[in-house]
Amino acid sequence: MALIKEKAAREGKVNVFVTGAITRNIAGEELAPIGSLKQAGVVAITDDGHCVQNNELMRRALEYARMFDLLVMDHCQDYALVSDGVMHEGYWSTTLGLRGWPSAGEEMIVARNILLAETTGGRVHCQHLSAAGSVELIRAAKKRGVPISGEACPHHFTLTDAAIAGSEIFWRADGKGVFGFNDMEQRPAWPNYDTNFKMNPPLRSARDREAILEGIVDGTIEVICSDHAPHCDYEKEVEFDYAPFGITGLETELPLSLMQLYHTRKMSLPEVLARFTTGPANLLKLAKGTLKPGADADITIIDPDRAWVFQRADSGSKSKNSPFHGWTMKGKAVMTVVAGAVVWSEQNELAAV
Secondary structure: OHHHHHHHHHHOOOOOOOOEOOEHHHOOOOEOOHHHHHHHOOOEEEOOOOOOOOHHHHHHHHHHHHHOOOEEEEOOOOHHHHOOOOEEOOHHHHHHOOOEEOOHHHHHHHHHHHHHHHHHOOOEEEOOOOOHHHHHHHHHHHHOOOOEEEEEOHHHHHOOHHHHHOOEOOOEEOOOOOEEOOHHHOEOOOOOOOHHHOOOOOOOOHHHHHHHHHHHHOOOOOEEOOOOOOOOHHHHOOOHHHOOOOOOOOOOHHHHHHHHHHOOOOOOHHHHHHOOOHHHHHHHOOOOOOOOOOOOOOEEEEEEEEEEEOOHHHOOOOOOOOOOOOOEEEEEEEEEEEOOEEEEEHHHHHHHO
């Protein structure tokens, strides 16, 4: 923990907040020293891409986390239900002959977390939701006052499982050039099994996609995240079954969110930006994400109407595993200010090329 903080302070350009593990070695067998982690300065606890399967262990984790006022973030995946699935279980998994990953594999753990949060009073945050049932469960629980929250990724509210089949996507625009996505306008093509569309949780159906959008709009989902998961080209250039899960997302999460939520007039610009700023800051109880007088001068300046094309070759990431290569985006970050100092700007980056 001390090493991470020291390196972040020495080399980092932005604020770095550290989370601790729920269980030792994220193995799901024994609780980590939650009190010591809090004392060391973690802002939350999570087993990251692993899900605690033992319900009793998760209950005790929530009880301890409540004592230390820590948020518990959980990757919701019932291993027994998901098994060796590689894509959403449905029409396209059957058509493509790929092992299915049922929505119930996520919804089961979301329901478990709601029950345990209600029992213990501990705060639970369900990470990268993908299923309509998960949104419905959290919406109902929030109405009862359960301390439960959720987040979503742009790929889950932009794409569907049909993309793995190579279905053509027809973009439509109104007179102002506002782009939208319409699953009903997809036309089947030859399957391409592109592993850049393989992520955990998987891309789901059009119904699931719409439910995630509705959950963001009505406030059921407070946070939009990238779930950035870089991989080497050679890791992804294998059969779909054997490729690792995950895509890069940091550079595309803002424009995709603006295109799906702001430019389609589902939400106002401040409402969308709150899902990136005050939403996560409030959950983690950080004095961040606001422009109020006296707040830290941590600011990202964006151009919400900037049209640009995402190209893997131009990416700042060393990894290129993105399904959005060649997509026309609308909205872009142009400058980052941390503690009042400019740490990055598009203008300086272009001048250096």
